[in-house]
Amino acid sequence: MNYKFDPVASAGQGACLAVLLCLALSGCSREPVNAVSNVTPAATVESVPDRNVITVTNPERFTLAEAVARHESDQTLANGVVAADVSRSYAVNSLSSGRVVEVRARLGDDVQKGQVLLTMTSPDMSQAFADYQKFKADAALAKTQLDRAQLLYSHGATAQKDLELAEDTYHKANIDTRTAEEHIRLLGGDPQHVSPLIEIHAPVSGTITEQNVTSAAGVKSLDNSPNLFTIADLSNVWILCDAYENDLGRVHLGDRAEIELNAYPDRRLTGRVTNISKLLDPSTRAAKVRIELPNAAGILRPNMFATVHFVSRGTETRTVIPSSAVLRLQDRDWVFVKLNGPRFRRTEVQAGPVNADKTQQIIGGLRPGDQVVTTALMFDREVQKSTEQ
Template structure:
């Protein structure tokens, strides 16, 4: 409690001293200025004043009688503008206010990404047994084997296929039955050629049928063993034998933090490496940006499509990526985070008006384009060459509020009043 009281007291004392330095100087000048130069004697509508001595008011141009500086129209004096704050050099020094000129910068943002390789779902196939029966032999025994389209995968003994072979042997004079049998074979992905070795008349047709691969690719998963039974569409879901992936193209999926999403666009180039080949840099392009953020997550997923002709990239490999992007429009204004005062969706900076020979600051709303480390990119509100307060912005804002000038607090009040007005009219 004692520490809080001491901190509050010191802050109040500093505020009183700062207020005296900001506003006390003008009264001193008025007391020192000669009485015959304090106002325009001829009743002219246009008066002229001194930037350093606002108490001087003359009807004609010339030099200030107190310091010799050129007089300016009183309408141009900063204290007449509600958006501009005049501070004494002593107050600026005491508050540690520092300024810097903002310049256009060619900005390139690098976003680090973490992700993994996954199989391209459009190239992921399910090899099924198209007809019912019992697996008597498998030609593929483990995951990871590469198979080619048409390659034998399994031998299945099927009473239903044997029945079709007998139909062809004994029902040639019945076109309707033959046509139905051919349709059944077609639904099982078989033809009459697959039955040419079935010698029904010599009772040598009790043999298995060869199931051949419908696709080329790597076996990701094997589902069956020898002795297992298979089904078809008429009995149930066709029995899945293997999952097969064509890895000539793969997906690489990376997590992107929400604050970086504004930078990511379809077509962006991403470079990445995998631990298996750390010396090799792979390249891909963003093909999809997930429309939602993961549940209980602060990231969303982007997907690359990557050519993989040598099959170096394999599903579930971890990948580390880098995305380098430029803001729209190329060069951008960049200011340090210490220059910004936040007012919700918008931000405020204080710009020094260098037209005056004294510290004069203007409260300016700006729109943020993004963040670059400890700096922010300004999309609107600042121009290259302007001088911005980069240290002591809170002190300048407090002085503006005390002086009744435009400030962060006054903007917040105006916005709340506008929201209340809109709410009442709804």
């Protein structure tokens, strides 16, 4: 066979071979490229400082306290005021009208039973003495007539009915006389000493907590005018406070209550819950709670403000630290826990109620044995100052 060289065909075959060669080379180089692209770069670790760890100079400046575990009762706080026991409060009034001559006692005075509080003149007393004198004269006349009737009857000179009539008149005259005497005593006078003056006496011993009378003032009897005086026995007093609806389930009759007074912040008093109102105030959603406690020292005065800690009967173990060690910031509670050396950690805790001894229960975030700064607010201020500098 004879082969002829065709230049056009040879050129076409060369082009096809070139394309196939390129495809083959590209197929061979694809796998190494993918292998390189799938390699994961090495991770780099950067240490970020803990912003809650604080280093201070001279840490000995700050007092530390150890968190301790204690059996604590649930406590509910309420604000209250001191009030007189209404069963030991007595109104002083006059049963006769008149005008005040002299006031012998003043608001706030301590008085004894029977002490004269004021004197006054009274037309009612004058009329009572006039009636008493009249009835006394009638009784004397009736006695004379009775003696005469008895004498005549003994001699048969009068009928029995006349004697009985004289006896009846005499008995009625005596009744009128005794009634007039009681009227004088009721008005504050003495039947044996005729005088238009009336003395108003203290019915009990106690303290004058209200006064609505002055010298030369007019006095009306048995009307709606206020009491002349109110005397209260303050040897036992009440604390009246509001327990909100959400707290009523934790307040019970007979519960112990610890009271702190604004006037005596270092003294703690103890009383008992004796009454819980059955009605809620619709505006405050709170019920009145009454606490009774003795006041032998006399330091409790009506209308004093008080803080009441209601202590429930059940107990549970709680971590306790000084209340000054808790810092309240933006509705969150924090403490500063001592670490090694001059370092402290700011730790968020779940704070519970404050006890009457100025300690605070910690429900979570702190363990017994941890050392905390007792003056958290001062510590935080020092940290802020150093940060600004």
